[in-house]
Amino acid sequence: MFGPFKVQVEEGQLRLLAKATGDTSERYVSINTSQQAVRRLLGPPTLPFCLGMANDVFFEFLASSKIDATRALHAEQSFTYHGAIHAGQELHGTLRLLGSVTRKQGALRFFEIERVFRDASNGALVSEEIVTLVVPEQRSTPP
Amino acid sequence: MKISGSYQLELVAPPLSRTTLALYAGGSHDHNPLHIDIDYARRVAGQEDVIGHGMLVMAYLARMVTNCFAQQCLQRFRVRFRASYRVGDSLLCRGSVLAERRDPNGRQIVELGLTAVRADGSLVAEGNATICLPEEMQWSG
Numbered sequence: 196m197f198g199p200f201k202v203q204v205e206e207g208q209l210r211l212l213a214k215a216t217g218d219t220s221e222r223y224v225s226i227n228t229s230q231q232a233v234r235r236l237l238g239p240p241t242l243p244f245c246l247g248m249a250n251d252v253f254f255e256f257l258a259s260s261k262i263d264a265t266r267a268l269h270a271e272q273s274f275t276y277h278g279a280i281h282a283g284q285e286l287h288g289t290l291r292l293l294g295s296v297t298r299k300q301g302a303l304r305f306f307e308i309e310r311v312f313r314d315a316s317n318g319a320l321v322s323e324e325i326v327t328l329v330v331p332e333q334r335s336t337p338p
Numbered sequence: 339m340k341i342s343g344s345y346q347l348e349l350v351a352p353p354l355s356r357t358t359l360a361l362y363a364g365g366s367h368d369h370n371p372l373h374i375d376i377d378y379a380r381r382v383a384g385q386e387d388v389i390g391h392g393m394l395v396m397a398y399l400a401r402m403v404t405n406c407f408a409q410q411c412l413q414r415f416r417v418r419f420r421a422s423y424r425v426g427d428s429l430l431c432r433g434s435v436l437a438e439r440r441d442p443n444g445r446q447i448v449e450l451g452l453t454a455v456r457a458d459g460s461l462v463a464e465g466n467a468t469i470c471l472p473e474e475m476q477w478s479g
Contacts, residue, residue: 215364216401241397272396273416
């Protein structure tokens with residue numbers, strides 16, 4: 196297991212993410228005053244992935260797992276949600292390489308990576324992800 | 339709200355621009371130069387041009403879903419990236435109801451099938467989302 200690593204959910208980051216994806220809906224760009232308990236910006240469904248990329252933690256994990264980040268492409272992504280993420284929240288993440296398989300007669304190698312985020316204040320499970328990366332296998336050169 | 343087998347979700351994403359890729363790199367913390375630096379894409383990655391973030395496609399699919407359902411209803415969300423998302427690609431995102439069931443607590447669960455295709459109809463990404471309907475949206479039959 197890699198981590199736990201700490202991630203701070205910043206309001207400015209959420210606003211930039213909303214701007215990038217053209218999301219102008221109230222939920223993601225203004226504070227929801229109808230919910231007195233939560234007067235903080237809500238993170239969108241893909242946010243756990245983005246938080247996992249913060250501070251280059253994911254690239255450090257790839258390097259430590261001997262996965263070539265320069266040749267890796269994102270093949271598949273899944274999220275299972277257990278709780279909302281809001282600006283101001285602090286999360287603890289962990290990463291784990293679940294395994295790898297080759298396909299296309301060994302031309303491609305798929306890596307399955309699990310990432311879990313928990314709320315730093317109470318340890319409550321927030322999200323689980325499977326990140327699947329694909330890397331073309333290096334052709335072994337004859338001696 | 340009435341949901342039936344023919345119920346369709348739809349969202350059109352504008353042609354992908356380099357500005358959007360730059361903003362998304364910053365907003366998503368994904369600073370992989372493959373998405374923002376054409377020199378890197380050509381020399382190191384062996385691509386003709388930068389490739390759009392797959393997660394940006396997934397963000398558009400997510401927005402299509404949250405335009406119709408409150409985010410807290412979303413239980414699971416999975417996407418397979420089938421082809422590269424390129425500069426200039428506009429995307430038509432679509433969602434439809436694949437299945438409907440009750441969970442052990444009697445709550446209604448809706449399974450959505452999702453696709454994102456280019457203007458020429460070629461597939462960029464596909465996946466599914468599991469929605470647990472809130473009380474006020476439950477229906478019988």
